[in-house]
Amino acid sequence: MIENNKISIEERKIRDAFQARDWNEIKSNDSWAVFKIMSEFVGGFEKLAKIGPCVSIFGSARTKPDNPYYKIAEEIAAKLVRHGYGVITGGGPGIMEAGNKGAFEQGGKSVGINIVLPFEQSSNIYIDPDKLISFDYFFVRKVMFIKYSQGFVVMPGGMGTLDELFEAITLIQTEKIGRFPIVLVGKSYWQGLLNWIEEVVLGQERNISPDDMRLINLVDTPAEAVKVIDDFYSRYLLQPNF
Template structure:
């Protein structure tokens, strides 16, 4: 049995009813501890923008360079950068934040196939979590905007979390920027041709985000939003 097979087997190991109940009870304290540690670590931050995208993006890819440039531009209008702490787009965003002299925050997740947070995160702002949902709360709670570059399932999860919270008025509206018209075009078409046509969303829901291609457009949209509205923390 390979190491990967063993991990899967351990996850599905049969537990008796009492063992399940005991483990669930103690899990509450672990979850609470991660939230407390996260809230305390993030409470010192100024206004920030969370940036998302694929961990698989290579350093020589144009989206890596674009993420770095956007992050740099965002720091120049007074915001720090929060990422998931990993490689790819996240690394590029943290790199841009450091180059711009802004706060560079990384909220990593403990995974067997990743080697920890990237090197461009401020040492005192590098955090790691076991639970995805704890990290997602922090990525939203301490962000005054989202910039979403091309990514996979994790990126989509984080994007739809923010859109849903804003759509349902669980949090106040903040700017959500999707970078890459060609990349996101098929998804936007599906929103319009399927979700909207079948009345699963409304026309105004399509205005909850902006799709752009350039760093200037991304940074400009965030700046224009906060030229009009007050910066505030979410929930």
Template sequence: MSKETYNNEDERIQAGLTQKPWNEIRSNDSWAIFKIMSEFVNGFETMAKIGPCVSIFGSARTKPDDKYYLLTEEIAEKIANSGYGVITGGGPGIMEAGNKGASRGTAPSVGLNIELPFEQHFNPYISHNFNLNFDYFFVRKTMFVKYSQGFVVMPGGFGTLDEMFEAVTLIQTKKIARFPIILVGTEFWGGLMDWIKTVMIERYHNASPEDLNLVKLVDTADEVVEIIDKFYKKYSLSPNF
């Protein structure tokens, strides 16, 4: 099944509005199932070889001299040396910093990349055979959630927010266990957390006050590792070694 390409956004919109025969639409949807299935199978078979992991989310735009890039390196190295594999989106920025730090540790450094309209290559710090490429965001997010026992969220954009709120929602609705979700950077995340508390919860009652307890807000690598280790000790779990 070939991908459709467009020269500009107008062509994409026009194609979406063009009426196609219903049987043609259904046929294309049916064939897409096999591509989706292959991504799930490849992802499951690869990720099942890895022990307990922590996912690190964050912006692809963060530069190597940025303080959060350097902090992500430190966090990932400490996590890996504590025995937990590190999973990132496999690309540049915070993802690269996560894999780079983890590669200096003693546990797997995993990259789950996504095909995007703008070019994004795997960063060079992913462990051998632990780099996966996806066309479908929802398959990729399944891999993040299914094989992570903790989530570290660095400053990022809309994609980072999507990944963070996905994890929060799944824990809130008890679809997955209550694994740690750690936001790193009070100056970046503090305003969002204040808005959730004062507007979403207190003014509009669209969430419960106890939902705030699902997320921890920290500023240092040691705080991140302490939260993860405390979680594992509470449930008598062991990392990779």
């Protein structure tokens, strides 16, 4: 019954996209959407501007607390806040929960940037309610991740994690944001993807440049992950100062 309901909802969305509408109906719907989008941007800017230098931790919502990657993400967040950084996560379960938990248990600052979904995503208990922000629009949420992060730690994850990873890489590659450090955690998880990018995307098709590969750091341990970020900012004589 649930599956049939899911199919009917999906079918309704597909059919709805093909329905004819007059200009006034389109204009009215889009105008109200603009106001909603603006309100999400303003709310996000107001809360995130106060937290200071931050590192975003991306990863799967499906990772369980007994998974080694959950423990690694928790330790990375704990080390980051001890080094003076705030932590930004997607605010949900799994790796996101681990990031907020690690920061919370060290008394550090962390924010949850939650997305409203019909499944999977509910906020975790380690976020101060004042620092939980919920969005309806993925693109607004991604702007918040990028605009207020001075580094990106990417744990194993699915489609959403890959989307966030390549969004960050693309904006750095195109010089829309600074060359902030990107750290992939889990060599056994990420190495196959990096091999394909290097061999096919770079080597065979030449769709990227060799310098693009140098945007990514691949590590296995929390100490290595945080060291990448510390070393990057030490070159600029910068460090967080909460």
